[in-house]
Amino acid sequence: MAAVWQQVLAVDARYAAYRTPRWPQFRTQYVRRRSQLLREQAKGGEPEGATRRWYLRVRARLLAQRYGALSEAGSCRGHSGSALRGSRTTLDRMEDFEDDPRAPRGHRRSLSRGSHPGAPPERPPGVVPTPLAEASRAMAGDTTLGENYAFAGVYHVFDQHSDSAVPRVQFAHDDRHLLACCSLDGTISVCRLAPGPPAVLRVLRGHGAGVADVAWSLANDVLVSASLDATLRLWAPADGRCIRRVADPDGAALLCCAFQPLNNNLTVLLFVPPQVGSARHMVRVVNISTGKAARGGAGRLPGRVLALCFDAAGRVLWAGDDRGSVSSFLCDPNTGRLTKASRVVVQAGGSITSLSARAWASREAPDPSLLVNACPDRLLLFRVVEEEGSGAPGLRLRRSFPTRHREQPLRSCFCPLMSFRQGACVVTGSEDACVHFFDVGRSARATVNTLQGHGGAVLAVAFNCDESLLASSDATGTVIVWRRQHA
Incomplete structure (x- = not known):
């Protein structure tokens, strides 16, 4: 076929x-x-x-x-x-x-x-x-990989979240110039980079504590935010309205959130246990139309969950915890039911702060892959394989890159247009206040580029859809938008 x-x-x-x-x-x-x-x-x-x-x-x-x-x-x-x-x-x-x-x-x-x-x-x-x-x-x-990821300099600097860390930046889907930033000051800002001069369109207020994560719906008409105040909020970015507020019944802080790729009516949340030593380390699927948890849409993990992502098909949900393990769940996109599939310890004694899944959509290399920030000091690239006999997704290490990562919840991402190039790049934040680009095909000297300009640990990075702009945020509240040289 x-x-x-x-x-x-x-x-x-x-x-x-x-x-x-x-x-x-x-x-x-x-x-x-x-x-x-x-x-x-x-x-x-x-x-x-x-x-x-x-x-x-x-x-x-x-x-x-x-x-x-x-x-x-x-x-x-x-x-x-x-x-x-x-x-x-x-x-x-x-x-x-x-x-x-x-x-x-x-x-x-x-x-x-x-x-x-x-x-x-x-x-x-x-x-x-x-x-x-x-x-x-x-x-x-x-063009060569170095030419693809050469940057002409800073396009714009946003400082509306001054003195409060910005743990997540995210460009809207298939939009070159619409950017969302969440901050530990309890707000989310929606920014427009063009046409006209870059500007903050609106600041979304309502959370009573820091916002740990934010995600765009597929149509960019809804933003979902997860906060340490134990609530999930849905926002209309066009006018800044809060559409719905969903509270955790046990008062547990929310660390991460993500839309189900095939059913944006379902959102997956990560709950932090309310007290030290609690065994309640959960992922949960919530129907955002009703605000209720999906039946069968909960899964337990051995550690405090810090990161999650779906694969492109929306079939597998990956979750990383503070015990250095990555767990996978099979997700039914129609009902939100989760089925535990596998668990792999990738960094014993460490923690997993970021997960990013993607498949090379090219004839030369169709392998599905998982990019993992593992503390301490590692960025790992895994190939997703099917475990023999069980059919459950497993992980096979392909590459490991050294990073400065000891305390902060660093994030990384794949470069979105790598599918049709010779070579491929991944980008990560770092506690050395730099943004690092790595070529996953090189066995030595994997660093392709390093961007300097932040005054604190770089927590998150995100490309827009055509790679013309890269956004990075740091622990001091600064968001820098970089312009690619050939854009």
Whole structure:
């Protein structure tokens, strides 16, 4: 079934360099979104051969009418002809391999130089796209990883939360310029970076204690916040109204929150035990329409839960605790029911302060991965694997990066547009007051860039959807927005 959307994506990728020549990140995002939609469509079943060939011919004809023939001289403005030729050659080989009756069904295509129809498929050597990923490099603008993450300097500095730590910054989904920041001063600020000069649109007030986490709904029409005052609040960011307040019946502080990706009516909360030594270490699913806990939507962990995230499919909920373990739960997106799946100790005697899940949405490296900030002093990248016999998700360590992490709840993130590049980056805050970029494909000298400018420990980092801006916040209440050099 995957063969159909792979070939459709190949047709679209051929014309990737023609779309918005001055904005290569948009071309990358388009192909990535197209890939996700085609994957979902393929689950409904593979069309018969005649229908597939007819669709491919019509799609190619429409693209040619819109952007011109691929052989037109000079039509690929701003990109080298060699890069586009390499892209076409690689994709042609991929299509030939897919159509070859001798090729095993369901096998991954080889993108290696010199591959031919009928050749055995090759497994990518690592978790990131290989150096021979010509098509991917062309889609991303054929720039190096260092060029991609070179920054021209500070775009803007927000200090509305002065003297109170900002533990979370988050850009709105698919919006380049809308940013939310939560603070231990008990407020959430919604900021607009453009058009016009950057400004704080509104400050959301109502919590009686520090706000530990904030998350956007998929449509960006709702913000959810978790506070140390033992309440969850839903906000309308457009006008600053508090839509709903949900209190924990036992008065336990709330540390984290997240929307269920497939059902934004469900929010997962982390509860802190009300007293030291309590055995109540819980994750709980709440229906935000009713304010009530979902039936079966609670799970217990061995330690005090500090971080959580969903995988992209919304099937697995990951939770990290202060005993250095990461637990997984299977989540029903319709009912919110949680089923305990697995537990892995990744940092014995330490604590897990941040989790970020993502899958490389590319032909070269489709591996699902989990990024973990583990105190003390480690940033860990795991490959998510299926445990034999049980089907439960497990973790296999891929890379470990040194960081300065002893006391603060540091956060990290994947760079959002890494899928179609040679190499891939992750970004993390650090207690040395710097923002660090690491190339997950390098065995040595993994640091790609380091941003200096904060006056305290950098607690959180977040990219906008096209990587043109990066926001970072620190323990002194300062939020710095950095502008990428090639944006």
